[in-house]
Amino acid sequence: MYYVLQIVTLATAAMAMALPLAHLLEWPGKLRLNREQYVAMQRVYYPGFTYAGALEPLNILLALALVLYTPVATPASWLRMAALILIAAMHASYWLVTHPINRVWLADAKLSSAGTRFFGTGGERPEQSPWESDWRPLRRRWEMSHALRAGFGFAALLLLAAAAAL
Numbered sequence: 001m002y003y004v005l006q007i008v009t010l011a012t013a014a015m016a017m018a019l020p021l022a023h024l025l026e027w028p029g030k031l032r033l034n035r036e037q038y039v040a041m042q043r044v045y046y047p048g049f050t051y052a053g054a055l056e057p058l059n060i061l062l063a064l065a066l067v068l069y070t071p072v073a074t075p076a077s078w079l080r081m082a083a084l085i086l087i088a089a090m091h092a093s094y095w096l097v098t099h100p101i102n103r104v105w106l107a108d109a110k111l112s113s114a115g116t117r118f119f120g121t122g123g124e125r126p127e128q129s130p131w132e133s134d135w136r137p138l139r140r141r142w143e144m145s146h147a148l149r150a151g152f153g154f155a156a157l158l159l160l161a162a163a164a165a166l
Helices: 002-030 035-052 055-069 075-105 113-119 136-165
Strands: none
Touching: 002 035, 002 055, 002 075, 002 136, 035 075, 035 113, 055 075, 055 136, 075 113, 075 136
16 A cells, blocks of 8 residues: 555646746746737636646645655655645646736636636636736746746656655
8 A cells, every 4th residue: 555655746746837838848838928929828728727737636646645655754744744845846746826917818718617616717807907008027937836846846756756766
């Protein structure tokens, strides 16, 4: 059971890290897009990435279970605890930085009822949004949030792998 938990935790950590890493890798190409193209591209991601995003809370629970199953005050326990903190930081940065911007990108998009609830949009956009005049700072913040998330995820994955190797 313990080894299965290690493998499943590593696999979910890798899959959760893959999402922000994909955004990070496409960032240079997306810098060439104008506002309309960029916003259109953002909306392409949400159906698939939203489902895959469910891996993050699952990964937190699995990493927590792994920490609880690991003997206390061992090198593996410290590595796994650090990985759990990084996984939680990756998830928190989504809610604190990325999600509010997603709401802006999707403000006037037609979403499913589940999508509308998740992103907190009503399908309506305010008359004038602050990002209308200069949307680039918002784009930079969104892209940087994924760079940060990819870094957290990659470091957590390395720590989990190191602990498994002990």
